[in-house]
Amino acid sequence: MKLLNLLKYIINSASYGVILAVVLLLLIPELREGNRSWWNIFAPSKQNEQPLSYARAVQQASSAVVNIYSEKIQSTFNYNKGQRTTELGSGVIMSTNGYLLTNYHVVQDADLIGVVLQNGDRYPAELIGYDVYTDLAVLKVAATNLPTIPQDENLTTYVGDVVLAIGNPFNLGQTVTQGIISGTGRSGLSSTSYQEFIQMDAAINEGNSGGALVNSNGVLVGINSRKYINPQISIQGIFFAVPYKLAHKVMHKIIENGRVIRGWLGVSTNSRFSSDKGFLIGGIEPNSPAQKAGLQANDLIYQIDGIEIHSISQALDIVAETKPNTTLIFKVYRGKLPLEIPVVIEEKR
Structure with a gap:
């Protein structure tokens, strides 16, 4: 009799265990998926966790x-x-x-x-x-086997990315400042539309110019360039860098030709009349390829050589990458009249 009671006790206990296991599997999906993160609730708390650090990124790039x-x-x-x-x-x-x-x-x-x-x-x-x-x-x-900055030609920079500016401000020695990307594609900061800056709040001071802007992995994001200055007011946290992809492209053109050979159109625009369907010509430079071809102020350029145009910067980039003396077909609206105008691109001097 005692043996029979013992067997009943064991069977009942096992049944309760199976039922409990089934309930736990239903209530905790992580157990079904083999995820062991649930075990952390039983693990002792870590008293000496390492602080967040960008030391590895700096070591990679500095x-x-x-x-x-x-x-x-x-x-x-x-x-x-x-x-x-x-x-x-x-x-x-x-x-x-x-x-x-x-x-x-x-x-x-x-x-x-x-x-x-x-x-x-x-x-x-x-x-x-x-x-x-x-x-x-x-x-x-004149040196070889030099340390090089980590680079990624497919790198995409996003607003909110953490960045580090490395340089030698005021000859103090190598210094690192940290910030985030505040904006990309910033134009209107130079005399041409070819320059589109990265804006960030990592501090750039005298001596930082030309240094590296890297991400939290130490990969080159841009070349530190300048800070925003307004003599009338005190400004903080607005600094700019040349994007890596543009800098890399310019570097190779200079190495190959000693200079950047850039196509030239000779138009200006009023940004208020630009849209995703093209841009409106604001003015024509005298004796420019645009004037010679017959483009006029207020023409709406919506296509260049079969490429749909969405902004003035996109259009100028297409022109800049075109070999001088090449003819491009511009599709424009002059009022409501659609026109196709061939333009012979010249070199920007």
Whole structure:
């Protein structure tokens, strides 16, 4: 009898266990999916968790950010000796064989350019070429096996991305500032429409220009360029960088040709009359390809060489990438009249 009671007890206990297991599986999906994160509720709390840090990103990128010292020699009447002035900036090593990117204004009119790596190595630098429209310059140092900045040609930058600006402000030594992307495609900050900046709130000060803007993985996002200045008011947290894809494209054109060969149309626009269906020409530059072809103010350009146009920047980019002396077909509305106008693109000087 005792054995029978024991067997009944065991069977009942097992039944209750099976029922409990079924209930738990129904109530906790993670158990059915093999997810072990539920075990964390039984795990002891971690008292010494590591703080959030961007140290790895800085380690990945910092060795490829250099200090640039550009010297200008001004002649004087003091025994024919020139007076030297030194400008400070930063640069980014883009290739192991010594090509660097920086801002043009960092090395503009320099007689001598020196580059100092983070390990202390010093090199004289040669100015390969520059592009005033994007404020970029390419330098070359006679060295190999240099550390290069991590790059991703398919990188897409989004508003809200965390970014780090690395440079040498005020010659204090390499410094890192942190912020987020506040905007992309910012135009109207230079004399042309070819420049579209990344806006961020990572601080850029004198000496930071030409340095690296990287993401939280240490991958190059842009070349630090400038801060927003208004003499009338104090402004904080508005800084700009040249996007990586544009900087990379300009660099290769300078290396290949010594300069950027850019197609030219010669129109301006009123942004209030731009839409996703094209843009309205605001003005025509004298003796420009647009004037020679017969384009007129108030023409609505909606297609170029079979490509639907959605903005002035898109149109100018198509023109800029076109080899000079190439004919493009512009489709426009002049009032309600549709026209096809062939335009011979010339080189932008």
